[in-house]
Amino acid sequence: MTLLQSVKNAVRQRSIHVCYVDTGSCNGCDIEVLACLSPRYDLEQYGIYVHNNPREADVLLVIGGVTPQWEDKLKMIWDKMPEPKVAVAIGNCPISGCVYNRPDSLTRPPAKSYIPIAAEVPGCPPRPTEIIQAILSVAPLIFKDWEIRK
Amino acid sequence: MASVEWIKTFFFAKTAPLITPSHFRGFPHLTGKECTHCFQCMxxxxxxxxxxVIRTEKPGEWKPVIHLGHCIRCGLCVEICPELVLDSGRVHTKNAQDGTYMQFQFHITVNPVTCMGCGICSVACPVNKEIDPQLAAKGTSTSDEVIMRVYKGINTVFHEEKCTGCKTCEEQCPNRSVMVARVLEPLQITEEP
Known part of the structure; x- marks a missing residue:
């Protein structure tokens, strides 16, 4: 491993930029993601920054059971993100649709069928600690030695 | 030396990760008590x-399985289970403390506009069949002990409390005019003053 690569690995672990996309959730998971920013959980001490701009994000948090309007747009957002990138499904909705996944409902879960999801955080909503843990455990795994494995 | 320490704490200071308290309602876990597969949790x-609730490899042993990604951690299955098979957080402790418990019954609604009095629901009902084996064809039995039967040309509910919630009537109705709803009541044991 070159020195440059080891520097990149070290930096990428401590600087994770997050973009979240709400594909039709009930706002419960959004509030839990927002709570991660609060002093109690303090996301930024781990080097995670919320930008809400896919063009400068490393991690995409997908929230909500995908509504018909989001079917093509979720892929568009995913394509805008620069490599290396990772998508994390937050909550039950992008995993299974949960309580909204009923006959004739306007949800098209899972989010897995539109973009590759690296990690899923179950819960309705998941706790902020679980969200932070998921991001911290999955992002460095994907980003480590990205140029070598590419 | 002090400056090195200072630089370390300045750049790498992190609060200890928050530990989820034990009284938080997590995903339900098994307590090891025997499941009688009454399916109340489902x-x-x-x-x-x-x-x-699935049958395990051991003969005659059943157990509930929680599917992550579907479970919303409401804890209702923990609370309703009569055998205390599941546990999560301090649900059982709080229930014992406050004397709270849950009870449900089934409420049958017949839409009088769409019901054409064909009696298919009353005949299909397995509980009706046990009470009155004579109840057949058009559902016009004379027994008043049945859950429901056709009375004056319309399906009438007599004994709602006997319903077991199988929803056979709802499935069999050609007009979708029968609806079975579960009515859940959280109750508390009150001491007489």
Missing amino acids: MICPAPGAIE
């Missing part, structure tokens, strides 16, 4: 596909 669960 019936009460508000999330589709979150809990399943």
Whole structure:
């Protein structure tokens, strides 16, 4: 491993930029993601920054059971993100649709069928600690030695 | 030396990760008590596909399985279980403390506009069949002990409390005019003053 690569690995672990996309959730998971920013959980001490701009994000948090309007747009957002990138499904909705996944409902879960999801955080909503843990455990795994494995 | 320490704490200071307290309601886990497969947990669960009671490899042994990604951690299955098979957080402790428990019954609604009095629901009902084996064809038995039967040209509910919630009537109705709803009541044991 070159020195440059080891520097990149070290930096990428401590600087994770997050973009979240709400594909039709009930706002419960959004509030839990927002709570991660609060002093109690303090996301930024781990080097995670919320930008809400896919063009400068490393991690995409997908929230909500995908509504018909989001079917093509979720892929568009995913394509805008620069490599290396990772998508994390937050909550039950992008995993299974949960309580909204009923006959004739306007949800098209899972989010897995539109973009590759690296990690899923179950819960309705998941706790902020679980969200932070998921991001911290999955992002460095994907980003480590990205140029070598590419 | 002090400056090195200072630089370390300045750049790498992190609060200890928050530990989830034990009284938080997590995903339900098994307590090891014997499951009698009464399926009350499956019936009460508000999330589709979150809990399943399945037969294990051991003969005659059943156990509930929680599916992550479906479970919403409401704890209703923990509360309703009469055998205390599941546990989560301090649900049982709080229930014992406050004397709270849950009870449900089934409410049958017949839409008088769409019901054409064909009696298919009354004939299909397995509980009706046990009470009055004579109840057949058009559902016009004279027994008043049945859950429901056709009375004056319309399906009439007599004994709602006997309903077991199998929803056979709802499935068999050609007009979708029968609806079975579960009415859940949280109750508390009150001491007489």
